Amino acid sequence: PFQLLEIVRREEVVLRAVLTTHHHWDHARGNEELARLCPGLRVYGADERIGALTHKVAPNEELTFGAIHVRCLFTPCHTSGHMCYFMWEDGSPDAPALFSGTPTLLPRTPSPPHAPGANLPHPSVRLRVWGPPPLAQPRVTPQVMSILLHGDAAFAGQGIVYETFHLSDLPSYTTHGTVHVVVNNQIGFTTDPRMARSSPYPTDVARVVNAPIFHVNADDPEAVVYVCNVAAEWRSTFHKDVVVDLVCYRRNGHNEMDEPMFTQPLMYKQIRKQKPVLQKYAELLISQGVVNQPEYEEEIAKYDKICEEAHARSKDEKILHIKHWLDSPWPGFFTLDGQPRSMTCPSTGLNEEDLTHIGQVASSVPVEDFTSLSRILKTRGEMVKNRTVDWALAEYMAFGSLLKEGIHIRLSGQDVERGTFSHRHHVLHDQNVDKRTCIPMNHLWPNQAPYTVCNSSLSEYGVLGFELGFAMASPNALVLWEAQFGDFHNTAQCIIDQFICPGQAKWVRQNGIVLLLPHGMEGMGPEHSSARPERFLQMCNDDPDVFPKLDDFDVRQLYDCNWIVVNCSTPANFFHVLRRQILLPFRKPLIIFTPKSLLRHPEARSSFDDMLPGTHFLRVIPDSGPAAQNPANVKRVLFCTGKVYYDLTRERKARQMEADVAITRVEQLSPFPFDLLQKEAQKYPNAELVWCQEEHKNQGYYDYVKPRLRTTINRAKPVW
Structure with missing residues (x-):
């Protein structure tokens, strides 16, 4: 709000009203601070105000929005916030594997909320399979295996799946086999499979590399474990991709909150009748005499206890440690709170x-x-x-x-x-x-x-x-x-x-x-x-x-x-x-x-x-010709970037304007070199300032450079 008010003052604009965002059960609204700073202004938007937004949120402060209770962790790097299951963290080597009990390093990669990026883990995990740098080529190792988890709609619909399958056996990109697990819940948000693909199965795209595809009923846990073991053995033996089609259903709506009865009423009437997999499998084991009811309930209680203890520990956390969210350790780069260990750059010159x-x-x-x-x-x-x-x-x-x-x-x-x-x-x-x-x-x-x-x-x-x-x-x-x-x-x-x-x-x-x-x-x-x-x-x-x-x-x-x-x-x-x-x-x-x-x-x-040693990257290259020798006589300064500089110097020479026109090259566009361009503008006090580019005005650099140049000179003169 303070920056907005500064712009309003500088541009001599009258601020007449403040617009707040709409009320929603899980969203906080902004612009409350602006409304407080401008008493008497009309406020458009929801009638109900959220008082918590009228002050800065401090680390570890607790806020309540309707039914939602929020405690704010201190985040040194000011992350933008993201749904937790799209995040990643580095797996601990001390964490036991689910079935084997063997300590296993399980690094996980990020996933965006929409389907196209779901295969980024495919290329990202490949580096894990290759081994640590400076290994230049992939190696076959029984200790490392890449596993990718997909949704059925994205697996069939997104071209990235096809592209990554075709990378799977190329010498410079192969992982020597990846296990693809497709969670086939037979729906994509609200779209039926018959509208989502032309092939009988969502996994048919894997046929382009002749990958074996195993279809398995997810309501049969023992069959799922058996099929996954077969898939892992295939990958380990033949070093090729393999696919497990986990045929299942989605018990709740999309994102656990959507109402599925709007679009799939018959499907969800049937789903509501289904017993959960855990209950089905427990009843089977009890009927076979493998476990009894008290043992089953004891296991449930153990797991609930683990979750409750983790939830209790989370209340004691004061800071979000950056190192916990790295998919691979970067030794020597950051302190615990994510700050760089150094802020200097060595010389880039060479003998x-x-x-x-x-x-x-x-x-x-x-x-x-x-x-x-x-x-x-x-x-x-x-x-x-x-x-x-x-x-x-x-x-x-x-x-x-x-x-x-x-x-x-x-x-x-x-x-x-x-x-x-x-x-x-x-x-x-x-x-x-x-x-x-x-x-x-x-x-x-x-x-x-x-x-x-x-x-x-x-x-x-x-x-x-x-x-x-x-x-x-x-x-x-x-x-x-x-x-x-x-x-x-x-x-x-x-x-x-x-x-x-x-x-x-x-x-x-x-x-x-x-x-x-x-x-x-x-x-x-x-x-x-x-x-x-x-x-x-x-x-x-x-x-x-x-x-x-x-x-x-x-x-x-x-x-x-x-x-x-x-x-x-x-x-x-x-x-x-x-x-x-x-x-x-x-x-x-x-x-x-x-x-x-x-x-x-x-x-x-x-x-x-x-x-040579002592030289470095030049963010800005000033004019060094006749114009720079007599800057007070310069009538125009042309700011440009890239190859258009050579076109400008040729034309300036042809018109014999070397003393009248200075040409300054902006080599680094972002972050913008405010400090160096300020010196350039001050050097030529009588010159008009012009940005020149070969691209059209609504392309290239003009819209980015112009407001920053105006800020550089404190808006003392126009920039053309």
Whole structure:
């Protein structure tokens, strides 16, 4: 409310009324504090007020909303709140397994409330099956098994299931078998199976990989246990996926609260007549003389006691410990309350000897009978001699240097081995022997970390989910996913929207995945041009109307943001941002809009001098030409990002306006570099400020940048 009132005052707007949200039995309403701060205003909304919202909620405070009693735990990371069964936590190795009694580590992964993301655990658990980093390839081990739990409607209806099945036997993605358990309650919310699928069974999608499918009556616990044992033995013996179709019913409505009689009256009349499974099985065992009624009641009482004791212990909890909600421990990263152990970033520069060595390896591997590739490698060698790098070589040097430091690197996506634009060439193919390849980057240093580069299937959703799972469980690995063209990330939108963007806010879960999205309006039409930067910037969590007051501004901003968005204009800055990503003392997703035409642009080159010790990633690159020498005479400052900078400098030179127009490059868009751009605006007191981009006005960066630039200059002048 205080920020809203500040905006009202600043914009000279009259506040006439306050709107509260509707009354609902399980929801608290907002804007009560605003109504209190503005006495006399008319309040629209429900008549009944919730007095508890007229003050700040303190840790461990107890509130009552109608029939609901709430006690507020102290949550250091201010999570957004989520239904408990969509959360996860790291399983204790001391917890006994249900049937065997053997101590079992049971890590669980998050699940979103809607069906599409239900298969994220599939790629996420794979890293568990592979083993801890720096293991670069999956291993077959009898001690680890991935189990996925599905609903029948989602298993049949969601394409992610099909995608992940097709990943199941690919060398760079296999788990060597996953046990899929489908809870087939024969309904999807309110939708009958005959409206939800065309196949006889919801599990028929598994036939695409010839996975065995076991259908079992869930009212027969012994049959369920037998079938699950057979499925586990199949997976252990043949290392292939297997499916258990658990045919059952849903006793209550959706989410345990919905009224099912509206849409399935006959079905639920029959369900109401059914005895619960526990009661049926107990009666069977009693009739067989296996147990008697007192023993059965004693077991029920034991379980009730466990639940009651856990509920009683929960009342003594004062703080939500972040480490309890990690699916894998991140040693050395966080204190108990989830704060980073450090807020400094080491230098990302590299000594010249290492740069030269990496460049020589990248350019000296002979490839017989292939003139085109030989020419590319020769060009790399000439750049190394001239102490310059282009985009591909800068990436090579960033990766190679991190491998020396023990950082496992994994790069995947469609055609990433060669690169969509034939610029990378990290896997060299023998021109005379089929399937004989060489990855020079795996032979840079003795005892280096492994480098994994793998062409993926033609899938964005499933593959990005896999890489996200890898990054979540591997904080000390640099995990990158590259879209063939930036436009194509839209088919992985669920992973981006539900996991990568809000993962820390929803699940107290950091991850350092890197998305490389080729972007530029010089593409082959509208389907190969835009990575939609406006979408990513719209999902950034910084406030456009507040100038942050922070110590260690650049690092602290990174820690507070939900993800980092950059658009580099130089190979050196690309080099630094890749190295910074893994050297930070915490993990945040990194979105990089990578160039296309700049890959071979003669001016898009960087000197070794920009990559030596003492250099670092530049959030903003100021103008260094004639305009910067006489800033008082500058009439216009153009702010831009990415490859449009080269178009602007060419046009400025053609019009002989180098002294009149300054061009400032914003390399890091989010978190927004308020501090550096404030200095730039103050440097040119007589200039008008203009944001320039090649995208349409309702696309690109304009809507994100303009209000933040106005905040930077305290709205002293317009931003065009």
